[in-house]
Amino acid sequence: MNRLTMLLGSLIEELSGQLSLCAERDIAYAMKRFEHEGLSFFTITLPEFDTGFLTCIEQGFARGNEFPSFGRLNSRRLPKFLSGFSSKVFDKKGVLLQFADPDAIYAIRQICRIFKKVEIPCSDARNKSAIKNYLKNEEVLYHARIENATRDDPYLDQTARLLVSSLFSDIDTEHLNCGHGPGVTADKRSQNKRLRIEQWPERSEESFPVEIHAVPNFGFYRDIDRIRFLGVKDEPPVKVVFVPKTLKTPRVIAVEPAHMQYMQQGLMKWAVRKMESHPLTRNSIRFMDQFPNYEAARLASVNRRHSTLDLKDASDMVSLALVQRIFANSEILSYLEDSRSLHAILPDGTSVLLQKFASMGSAMCFPIEAFVFYCLIQAAVHEHLGLTPLHDTIERFSRDIKVYGDDIIVPVPWHNCIVRKLEAYCLQVNQRKSFSESHFRESCGGDFYKGVAVKPLYLTKVIPDAHDRWTPEQVLAASALSDQFYCQGLWSVASLIRGWVEQGLRRKVPLSTYKTDGLTFYSCLADTYDGWDRLLERPVRRVVNYLPRKRPDDICEDEVAATFKCLGNIGNDRSVDLEASVSPHSLRKVMGWAR
Secondary structure (H helix, E strand, C coil), X not given: CCHXXXXXXXXXXXXXXXXXXXXXXXXXXXXXXXXXXXXXXXXXXXXXXXXXXXXXXXXXXXCHHHCCCCCECCCCCXXXXXXXXXXXXXXXXXXXXXXXXXXXXXXXXXXXXXXXXXXXXXXXXXXXXXXXXXXXXXXXXXXXHHHHHHCCCHHHHHHHHHHHHHHCCCCCHHHCCCCCCCCCCCXXXXXXXXXXXXXXXXXXXXXXXXXXXXXXXXXXXXXXXXCEEECHHHCCCEEEEEECCCCCCCEEEEECCHHHHHHHHHHHHHHHHHHHHCCCCCCCECCCCCHHHHHHHHHHHHHCXXXXXXXXXXXXXXXXXXXXXXXXXXXXXXXXXXXXXXXXXXXXXXXXXXXXXXXXXXXXXXXXHHHHHHHHHHHHHHHHHCCCCCHHHHHHHHCCCEEECCEEEEEXXXXXXXXXXXXXXXXXXXXXXXXXXXXXXEECCEEEECCEECCCCCCCCCCCCCCCCCXXXXXXXXXXXXXXHHHCCCHHHHHHHHHHHHHHHCCCCCEECCCCCCCCEECCCCCCCCEEECCCCEEEEEEEEEEEEEEECCCCCCHHHHHHHHHCCCCCCCCCCCCEEEEEEEEEEEEEEEC
């Protein structure tokens, strides 16, 4: 039997046992569907069951059309599959029970979603569909660009003018600390060699002068002659790539050229610091700490005073025209435009002049989309209440608004006016993933029903079969998932996964009650050791560790790159390696001793 089917069967069996249910028919049904439909039943059809299930909870009753892929009993509106679990949530007529069991809700969601995020490449047909959707979004923004820029909306204009002038009026190129991010670049430059800037857009020179940003200091002024200045027609595009998200659709990421990433990182760090510290935004917009949104979602699931909003293709639908309107007549607008890539190349070779402000993958995408959403929300609330946007009103309303990227939490009375405002500017609110009526809420990694966590765990890497070789990523993902199941009280499922990991490693993995270096399994009962350290007089265990591989990346002869590397290490106690750099997506197995 395939290990994924074994995992699902074990999961259903243990969850049903905890709820005193018999689920033999559910297991048999799932195995039969997998036999006929393959992996798509686990990764696409089952998650759609959960989406329909949450829709029924939100509306307070079940309708048969929410589960098109599953058969129903004649007298019931809910599917026969998992009917024992759903009977603890809905009555026989499909009406939500007043005291619906959160444990049953969690069980259904865990069964249906465990394989939703397995990182398996999508089919060519689904990749083509993703390209089509990307182009469709660009077309929508193209046709709406004039309307987004000229729509009569004094509330938005006044809100944006007040916020932008309060937060970003003191921008200065000398205060921007440009630098490279950890991700790959479109020109495939290594971590060390990208420190040497070799090309620079002419249009960015006023906002990001090369003599300030592209060389370590004025002592390297002569090296500016080696930099190639690019006209608009010569600028390289962002490279749009697909990375696994779900088997239904890939995640669309734009890989920026090294010099654009360099500018964006500096502007991003400055803008994020401003938004997280200013009185008008610090209560609402966050980038580093998800807990306020997480806790707000938990409380809202109890008192139902706040709703959670989910936006579809949020990054791809923030138009350049809307950003230009919000930041109109401000000095920061030139910085945003000058650090923004103008066009993209799709996987099929299609070149696109970008109508969106930035694709996911740009360092400025996340901060600017959050600020744009916040401006629209504040404008919608002031318009709804008939109030002129002022410093005091914006600060007061900010305490009830939570924005973390496209995770948005707002008071229920404001829900409809905010949805209308967002959709007026081409942003698409996903109604099936937005919640305001029921006791269910989800935001920033927290899913709750009446204050009880009902967030499922996800298998992210395929578990190899008995005779297949395990990659380091598969070992780490499976061991982490087993610890999560263990902490959830699903010990049989955790034990099953741990047995597979040990079989793949061909060695026992020690147990540990605390976090330690190397690979261990969490246990709340006992620690296991393999030896005794006579020098330190304490027990030690022999563990497997996975460390990033290093690859040759010599910049010893490059004064500019080497100086940048050393300057970036000021204040740290780690050594600087000018001959090699870490390859973040390649790990090597190392055996060692740990306490």
